[in-house]
Amino acid sequence: MSQPVEERREKLPIAVRVKWIDGLRFVASDEEGHSIVMDVSKEHVGQGSGFGPMQLLLVAFGGCTGVDVVELLGKERQRLEGLEIRVSGERAPDPPRAYSRVIVEYALKGEGLKDEAVHRAIKLSQEKLCSVGATLRAKGEVSYNYSIQRA
Known part of the structure; x- marks a missing residue:
């Protein structure tokens, strides 16, 4: 109350x-x-001078899972040289217009990055560690994919 x-x-x-x-x-x-x-x-009817509140949820998701992936790959002694995460979402048509679908795309760069280690880190972040992802997943579908560029 x-x-x-x-x-x-x-x-x-x-x-x-x-x-x-x-x-x-x-x-x-x-x-x-x-x-x-x-x-x-x-x-x-805004000024477009900053992120919208719903965009910030996607920003938070990207940051949350990014921290997880960087930390997990570091523990695996993987040499990560770059990471870019693109997070996009689709909102339900009716109020409160929560995200009904979110896609997370990871682009990793690093010499010698092992596919198994990358897959494991991303999966662990998505399924167990990232609290922002868990929050979004409670109301909608979250999917992800990744690519590795060998430096």
Whole structure:
């Protein structure tokens, strides 16, 4: 049950602050001083000056799984020289228009990268480690693929 901000006393471990700037533009910040601008596209009456909230879910997914893959390949002593992750999504037509389908495409670069190690790292991230992916998977389908460029 919601209460006015003044009456709330409980603080959960992860917190961000979202402040309205103007129009449909907001700035989100955390307790460490990081910030990001959010806006909606001009076609949706925004200024297009930042990521949209739904885009940020895809950004978070890419970052979350990227961290997993880099760490896991490092533990496997794989020499990763580059990683680019493209995350695309399709939203349901009706409100709340959650993502119904998400595709994650990994492009890895590195001399001697073993296909088995890459596959294992990505699968582990997708199926067990990445909490953002688990959140998106709860409402929709998530699929992934990867390619390896030998340097």
